[in-house]
Amino acid sequence: xxxxxxxxxxxxxxxxxxxxxxFGKDPKGGVSRLLYTDxxxxxxxxxxxxxxxxxxxxxxxxxxxxxxRLEGTKVKDETILTGSHVDTVKNGGLYDGQYGIIxxxxxxxxxxxxxxEPLRNIEVVxxxxxxxxxxxxxxxxxxxxxxxAKSKDVSGIKDxxxxxxxxxxxxxxxxxxxxxxxxxxxxxxxxxxxxxQGNVLEKEQIPIGIVQSIVGxxxxxxxxxxxxxxxxxxxxxxxxxxxxxxxRMIHEINDMALxxxxxxxxxxxxxxxxxxxxxxxxxxxxxxLDIRHTEKAALEKFADDASEKxxxxxxKIDVDIDIDMWMDADPVPMSEKVVExxxxxxxxxxxxxxxxxxxxxxxxxxxxxxxxxxxxxVPSHDGISHxxxxxxxxxxxxxxxxxxxxxxxxxxxxxxxx
Amino acid sequence: xxxxxxxxxxxxxxxxxxxxxxFGKDPKGGVSRLLYTDxxxxxxxxxxxxxxxxxxxxxxxxxxxxxxRLEGTKVKDETILTGSHVDTVKNGGLYDGQYGIIxxxxxxxxxxxxxxEPLRNIEVVxxxxxxxxxxxxxxxxxxxxxxxAKSKDVSGIKDxxxxxxxxxxxxxxxxxxxxxxxxxxxxxxxxxxxxxQGNVLEKEQIPIGIVQSIVGxxxxxxxxxxxxxxxxxxxxxxxxxxxxxxxRMIHEINDMALxxxxxxxxxxxxxxxxxxxxxxxxxxxxxxLDIRHTEKAALEKFADDASEKxxxxxxKIDVDIDIDMWMDADPVPMSEKVVExxxxxxxxxxxxxxxxxxxxxxxxxxxxxxxxxxxxxVPSHDGISHxxxxxxxxxxxxxxxxxxxxxxxxxxxxxxxx
Numbered sequence: 131x132x133x134x135x136x137x138x139x140x141x142x143x144x145x146x147x148x149x150x151x152x153f154g155k156d157p158k159g160g161v162s163r164l165l166y167t168d169x170x171x172x173x174x175x176x177x178x179x180x181x182x183x184x185x186x187x188x189x190x191x192x193x194x195x196x197x198x199r200l201e202g203t204k205v206k207d208e209t210i211l212t213g214s215h216v217d218t219v220k221n222g223g224l225y226d227g228q229y230g231i232i233x234x235x236x237x238x239x240x241x242x243x244x245x246x247e248p249l250r251n252i253e254v255v256x257x258x259x260x261x262x263x264x265x266x267x268x269x270x271x272x273x274x275x276x277x278x279a280k281s282k283d284v285s286g287i288k289d290x291x292x293x294x295x296x297x298x299x300x301x302x303x304x305x306x307x308x309x310x311x312x313x314x315x316x317x318x319x320x321x322x323x324x325x326x327q328g329n330v331l332e333k334e335q336i337p338i339g340i341v342q343s344i345v346g347x348x349x350x351x352x353x354x355x356x357x358x359x360x361x362x363x364x365x366x367x368x369x370x371x372x373x374x375x376x377x378r379m380i381h382e383i384n385d386m387a388l389x390x391x392x393x394x395x396x397x398x399x400x401x402x403x404x405x406x407x408x409x410x411x412x413x414x415x416x417x418x419l420d421i422r423h424t425e426k427a428a429l430e431k432f433a434d435d436a437s438e439k440x441x442x443x444x445x446k447i448d449v450d451i452d453i454d455m456w457m458d459a460d461p462v463p464m465s466e467k468v469v470e471x472x473x474x475x476x477x478x479x480x481x482x483x484x485x486x487x488x489x490x491x492x493x494x495x496x497x498x499x500x501x502x503x504x505x506x507x508v509p510s511h512d513g514i515s516h517x518x519x520x521x522x523x524x525x526x527x528x529x530x531x532x533x534x535x536x537x538x539x540x541x542x543x544x545x546x547x548x
Numbered sequence: 549x550x551x552x553x554x555x556x557x558x559x560x561x562x563x564x565x566x567x568x569x570x571f572g573k574d575p576k577g578g579v580s581r582l583l584y585t586d587x588x589x590x591x592x593x594x595x596x597x598x599x600x601x602x603x604x605x606x607x608x609x610x611x612x613x614x615x616x617r618l619e620g621t622k623v624k625d626e627t628i629l630t631g632s633h634v635d636t637v638k639n640g641g642l643y644d645g646q647y648g649i650i651x652x653x654x655x656x657x658x659x660x661x662x663x664x665e666p667l668r669n670i671e672v673v674x675x676x677x678x679x680x681x682x683x684x685x686x687x688x689x690x691x692x693x694x695x696x697a698k699s700k701d702v703s704g705i706k707d708x709x710x711x712x713x714x715x716x717x718x719x720x721x722x723x724x725x726x727x728x729x730x731x732x733x734x735x736x737x738x739x740x741x742x743x744x745q746g747n748v749l750e751k752e753q754i755p756i757g758i759v760q761s762i763v764g765x766x767x768x769x770x771x772x773x774x775x776x777x778x779x780x781x782x783x784x785x786x787x788x789x790x791x792x793x794x795x796r797m798i799h800e801i802n803d804m805a806l807x808x809x810x811x812x813x814x815x816x817x818x819x820x821x822x823x824x825x826x827x828x829x830x831x832x833x834x835x836x837l838d839i840r841h842t843e844k845a846a847l848e849k850f851a852d853d854a855s856e857k858x859x860x861x862x863x864k865i866d867v868d869i870d871i872d873m874w875m876d877a878d879p880v881p882m883s884e885k886v887v888e889x890x891x892x893x894x895x896x897x898x899x900x901x902x903x904x905x906x907x908x909x910x911x912x913x914x915x916x917x918x919x920x921x922x923x924x925x926v927p928s929h930d931g932i933s934h935x936x937x938x939x940x941x942x943x944x945x946x947x948x949x950x951x952x953x954x955x956x957x958x959x960x961x962x963x964x965x966x
Contacts, residue, residue: 328781345780349826359931361815361838362763362907363746366806368931373816374802377795384792388784397779398791399826401819408767408817408836418826420779489780513777513786 137243139236140528146232147527150177151224160221160518161228164264164289166194166302173216177231177256184239186254193274194258194304200238202542204249208318210541212237212534213255215271215493219263223520225325225510229527231256233323237535241542248542250318260493264289264298272493276500277312313500319468319541319548320497323506323534325522327490329513337529338483339507340472344495345393345422345487346429346461352379352440356449358405358413369411373403375447376415379440383419386436393424393487394432424461424487462495465502467548468537472504475536481529502548506533555661557654558946564650565945568595569642578639578936579646582682582707584612584720591634595649595674602657604672611692612676612722618656620960622667626736628959630655630952631673633689633911637681641938643743643928647945649674651741655953659960666960668736678911682707682716690911694918695730731918737886737959737966738915741924741952743940745908747931755947756901757925758890762913763811763840763905764847764879770797770858774867776823776831787829791821793865794833797858801837804854811842811905812850842879842905880913883920885966886955890922893954899947920966924951 153173154163163169174196181188181198190196196216202208214230234254241252257271265287273279284295299305326332331339356370380398387396397420404414419436423429437453444451469485476483488494488505497503508530511521541548571591572581581587592614599606599616608614614634620626632648652672659670675689683705691697702713717723744750749757774788798816805814815838822832837854841847855871862869887903894901906912906923915921926948929939959966 326781327778328783329777329786330781330783333786347780357930359747360745360908360933361817362765362813362840362909363744363748363928363933364813364907364931365746365748365810366802366813367809368747368751371802371815373798373819377798377802377816380791380795381799384784384789384795391785392783395780395782395784397789397827397829398795399779399821399828399830400824401791401821403817403819406818406820408838409815410817411815412817420826422780489782490778491780512775513782515778515781 137240139240139531140524142236143232143527143531144524146236147224147228150228150232154218156221158221160223161218162220162222163216163218164220165217165259165270166298170217171302174256177216180235181254184235185242186238191274192304192306193270193299194302195271195275196256197253198235199251199253200242200248202250203247205545206251207316209251209253209316210318210538211253211255211320212323212538213257214322214324215257215260217259217261217263219261219516221518222516223518225520225522226327226515227260229325230323233531233534236531237538240535241539245539245543249545250542251316252538252542257493265295267295269493269496272496274310275313276496277310278496280309281306317501320494320501320503321468321472321506321534321537322492322494323530324492325510325515325520326507327510327513327515329510330486331484331507331509332511332513334484336482336484337508337526338476338481338533339486340469340476340483341488341505341507342464342469342485343424343487344462344492345424345489346426347457347459348421348429348433348455349457350419351454351456352417352419353452354415354444354449356413359411361409361411364411370447370449371411372415372449373412375443375449376401376417378443378447380417382439382443383436386432386439390432394422394428395489396421396432396436422489426460429461462498464494464498464504468502468504471540471548472506472533472537475540476533479532479536481533483533506530555658557658557949558942560654561650561945561949562942564654565642565646568646568650572636574639576639578641579636580638580640581634581636582638583635583677583688584716588635589720592674595634599653599672602653603660604656609692610722610724611688611717612720613689613693614674615671616653617669617671618660618666620668620670621665623963624669625734627669627671627734628736628956629671629673629738630741630956631675632740632742633675633678635677635679635681637679637934639936640934641936643938643940644745644933645678647743648741651949651952654949655956658953659957663957663961667963668960669734670956670960675911683713685713687911687914690914692728693731694914695728696914697728699724699727735919738912738919738921739886739890739924739952739955740910740912741948742910743933743938744925744928745931745933746928748904749902749925749927750929750931752902754900754902755926755944756894756899756951757904758887758894758901759906759923759925760882760887760903761842761905762880762910763842763907764844765875765877766839766847766851766873767875768837769872769874770835770837771870772833772862772867774831777829779827779829782829788865788867789829790833790867791830793861793867794819794835796861796865798835800857800861801854804850804857808850812840812846813907814839814850814854840907844878847879880916882912882916882922886920886922889958889966890924890951890955893958894951897950897954899951901951924948
């Protein structure tokens, strides 16, 4: 394979990302393209035209997922799908989501030009929604494709301006006839190309990550109740300082997580104190804990150990503690076969890669439940994402596309079982 | 001395506190009586009438401090002053400030009825302001009495509703002619009776505290700058977590303060995180540190040690740290002679007391700079103060008044040098 085509992948991907990013370009910086907005509609319509112009068969499903298919010549009822989501967060960057769509399109265009028609169908999807940025619901696009979406889950919800989900959907020209029941029978594999949104590939100077699993997550809110007291008149020994207790817990959890190391991460991202005043001993401290790991058992063990440590500290400092788990998502392994295909062609094409996990959630976790799925990552500069400063070097963007081209070639131009 | 009068001190103090608390009774609970408000004016005018009715000579100074004097027969140019501040915090309690005024009045009334006219003048003061609750300025009352107040410090300030200080003062009927230069020549001693606002006396079941010093305070804002990162995709080893660094610092400071013990206290009362979101590693943590001690050198040593520890932790976690000290008040020792007088008569009258320090600031710290000064504390239930739930048992209130009666008797009915 390699760079033998007459079009320059690097230039093509940079140019097309900029083009797609123009739909929803935010005056405050970056891209804001929320589900079913005018910018979103423009982006999907423009992509449909782009796909058509490249000779792909274009269709849109009931809720607005857009597909562009290069028809297979031999096995017409088997499809290799690639792509990602077209929506962004508010003031998002130029890469999260849209890179997977542009890369998928360029890969298919490249394959068509170089190898002609495939044996299986190869298809790119621009999924309607993943971020949950407009409505309090995420993964609307992939949930519909894999048959998990329920109209009742969105029928009552509204955006920040009070617009009901269904009204926005109708305005954009879509409507669900009935809830999808399962993934399309023809879907043989899904590969999603995405920016890493972390700093591992950049730190290790490797352009390609092949994702073996998406982490499971548990999220907790921990509430510590001590006693608010005057900071000057309450001796240290007579205090029930909720902040002191919380800091001991957070210190301990960080030590545990550092000692455990990869692939475990534990984060205390949010803290609220009461009364939160310089001269009052805090009576209440509320903080969140986000724990992730690729193995369910290890995730549970760490969460249990952390809870036990926190309870012991609470007892020692003589404060009350309430630990509330409000998110509990299992890890999702990727398909070993698809990972192997990606890995093999990277070896063959001398692409430098690393096997890794995803610490963030992606549409692929939905696909992986029902169809052989894997992801390819490219580096994110400084790990920055969901931000106008999101950036990936053009040569890394191109390396990712090449890895995808190789994988789609193996899966689409031969009919080995996967 | 003892309870030989025909009026019941306990009943009298409870009844008069309730009466004074009716001026500014807050529908949301407690008492809100801010400087120069209508409630404040009603309170001062009603107190003036109370003082007059008891045969005291009443005067008000330029800014609204109210005095009620029992004239001395022999040494007319020497005055023993007692009292406290009449203003409250918003939704304050029935004891902070007003107990010192009511107790002073009852003590003088008792002495007059029992012993007739004193040799020196004995005077009660209801000071205009101490809390800084309405305007961003505190100790307005005592600053004027001791000659520290500067009109330029208040001429530009406004309350939360935008009312200028001077407009409020004029409306209440007061105006400064010129800045006071020094304390009145006749002032020989000041004794302030106040609720402890801490839980030491209650825990140790002692009704009277004789204050030997008011702590010095240093207040800091510490800003930690790390790097905000995705909580899922940033391995523990690649983080610059500002919250992790802050919690290690706060844990360490609490350990140091606990090991040091009384009279040192160190408090982290306020914390603000950025972005303060469950799934983002905090890039910034800002917290306050309040350190108090009765000895200046020890206060400085602890502050230096804490700063050094914090800097070391910042270096280890690889985050930036900025330590800003924005308050630095020296400890204020009380007069040994006045403390001795109070202690001696407590011994003679078999009142149970404890020598202690004040962890909070009081008008007495202003008086102590220019005139022999001491304070008497009574217990605060659960250490609660600045709150409608502020409470002191009636028998403890009475014990405090008795200690004050004894001290004023010694100082006012004899002319020993102090």
